[in-house]
Amino acid sequence: xxxxxxxxxxxxxxxxxxxxxxxxxxxxxxxxxxxxxxxxxxxxxxxxxxxxxxxxxxxxxxxxxxxxxxxxxxxxxxxxxxxxxxxxxxxxxxxxxxxxxxxxxxxxxxxxxxxxxxxxxxxxxxxxxxxxxxxxxxxxxxxxxxxxxxxxxxxxxxxxxxxxxxxxxxxxxxxxxxxxxxxxxxxxxxxxxxxxxxxxxxxxxxxxxxxxxxxxxxxxxxxxxxxxxxxxxxxxxxxxxxxxxxxxxxxxxxxxxxxxxxxxxxxxxxxxxxxxxxxxxxxxxxxxx
Amino acid sequence: xxxxxxxxxxxxxxxxxxxxxxxxxxxxxxxxxxxxxxxxxxxxxxxxxxxxxxxxxxxxxxxxxxxxxxxxxxxxxxxxxxxxxxxxxxxxxxxxxxxxxxxxxxxxxxxxxxxxxxxxxxxxxxxxxxxxxxxxxxxxxxxxxxxxxxxxxxxxxxxxxxxxxxxxxxxxxxxxxxxxxxxxxxxxxxxxxxxxxxxxxxxxxxxxxxxxxxxxxxxxxxxxxxxxxxxxxxxxxxxxx
Numbered sequence: 001x002x003x004x005x006x007x008x009x010x011x012x013x014x015x016x017x018x019x020x021x022x023x024x025x026x027x028x029x030x031x032x033x034x035x036x037x038x039x040x041x042x043x044x045x046x047x048x049x050x051x052x053x054x055x056x057x058x059x060x061x062x063x064x065x066x067x068x069x070x071x072x073x074x075x076x077x078x079x080x081x082x083x084x085x086x087x088x089x090x091x092x093x094x095x096x097x098x099x100x101x102x103x104x105x106x107x108x109x110x111x112x113x114x115x116x117x118x119x120x121x122x123x124x125x126x127x128x129x130x131x132x133x134x135x136x137x138x139x140x141x142x143x144x145x146x147x148x149x150x151x152x153x154x155x156x157x158x159x160x161x162x163x164x165x166x167x168x169x170x171x172x173x174x175x176x177x178x179x180x181x182x183x184x185x186x187x188x189x190x191x192x193x194x195x196x197x198x199x200x201x202x203x204x205x206x207x208x209x210x211x212x213x214x215x216x217x218x219x220x221x222x223x224x225x226x227x228x229x230x231x232x233x234x235x236x237x238x239x240x241x242x243x244x245x246x247x248x249x250x251x252x253x254x255x256x257x258x259x260x261x262x263x264x265x266x267x268x269x270x271x272x273x274x275x276x277x278x279x280x281x282x283x284x285x286x287x288x289x
Numbered sequence: 290x291x292x293x294x295x296x297x298x299x300x301x302x303x304x305x306x307x308x309x310x311x312x313x314x315x316x317x318x319x320x321x322x323x324x325x326x327x328x329x330x331x332x333x334x335x336x337x338x339x340x341x342x343x344x345x346x347x348x349x350x351x352x353x354x355x356x357x358x359x360x361x362x363x364x365x366x367x368x369x370x371x372x373x374x375x376x377x378x379x380x381x382x383x384x385x386x387x388x389x390x391x392x393x394x395x396x397x398x399x400x401x402x403x404x405x406x407x408x409x410x411x412x413x414x415x416x417x418x419x420x421x422x423x424x425x426x427x428x429x430x431x432x433x434x435x436x437x438x439x440x441x442x443x444x445x446x447x448x449x450x451x452x453x454x455x456x457x458x459x460x461x462x463x464x465x466x467x468x469x470x471x472x473x474x475x476x477x478x479x480x481x482x483x484x485x486x487x488x489x490x491x492x493x494x495x496x497x498x499x500x501x502x503x504x505x506x507x508x509x510x511x512x513x514x515x516x517x518x519x520x521x522x523x524x525x526x527x528x529x530x
Binding site: 006008010011190191193194195196197198199200201202204285286288289 | 349350351352353371372374375376377378379380381383389391392393394395398402403405406407
């Protein structure tokens, strides 16, 4: 029967428990920030793609002006489709501002034309405006370019901030892991020394600590990532339970990219812990004869 | 200082005018020259603070000398890189004064440590380790952790660990310091048996002059960082010369 099964390094102690907690917390923060950053970028893409190519024409004149306008809009090069919004469609658009009771029957609504440009066509809104102006129709053309640019700038900023937070957290995580690993190893210098004097090669001694701290980093990182997943899932659930305004929030989708972020977190944590252990042990060993 | 030299073609351990200091005025060893021939058994004696432990640390390659040269198994260690010292250390068994047992390992696992470092499989050494621990009187304490062992028991585990890999050189720092006279005698017989049967070279630092007298072995006396007196065993060629 085999007897010598105990690892050469002692099992977890309080120092490793503290390190586990630190790595876990940092991985949670980093993974969650990563998810938020990705969601912000995704939201920016969705918002701008939703409005890209959409042109709204508000006709201030009579109904006959609207009929002339729709013909002109449809005839403009680069327009894929166009139609005059019905009263019901206009009321639906106003619902968020006027509430579920609807629009009063006697309230005049503007005549709106919703048009869609051919994908990739440029300057369509300007051409529509010029045609209507030429035909002396009092109308305002909105191709959402300004709003789209603002939205992209805003979400880009959010994404950049989140990405910076991820990088900062990752760097802090690596530094803290390295520091905590170093402190943990200093407490076990006696083992390092004994193994060294017993004739163990540096790679043998370092390997023991590398494997131990790789596992610690991966396990703590996995737990942190799991908590980030839980937090993201909770927010996703809460957002979906919320009213229609929730679409304004960056959507946490738990997609493949999110899975990649969650999956990479423990690996990065494990690699950082392992590298820190290797550097620390090798440095300790190099101080010895 | 005249060098005491045992006749040997290739000394197991050789100190050539070795000095070690921790600063300009902190000489621990001043000018030590000595040679251990293969298969010899040597006691290192001297008052506390004379530098015995330091000399042993130089011998088991835990320190490098400030001056002079330490050669082991015919190899000048000063010319070696760090990584080249590991194979030499595996040929040396050390009984540390403070035992240096690993608290999380059992007596059995502590003794087996050098064999695990060598990459040996447990099945290949299990019987040897158990036999050795039984021989030192700890056959019923195989699974005991150091915290539950007495000072004498720890010392016996430390000695078993030093000899388990059948090293070419055994260096022991006060190996009988924490055991009674009977156990001290028994442990000494273990060293003597390894020395005679396997021709293992043994260097023991001790204060136990009664043991030294009974042993009839070579004696180096260290005082003020220098080897000041050397005594060969009564029946050795040196003593008869």
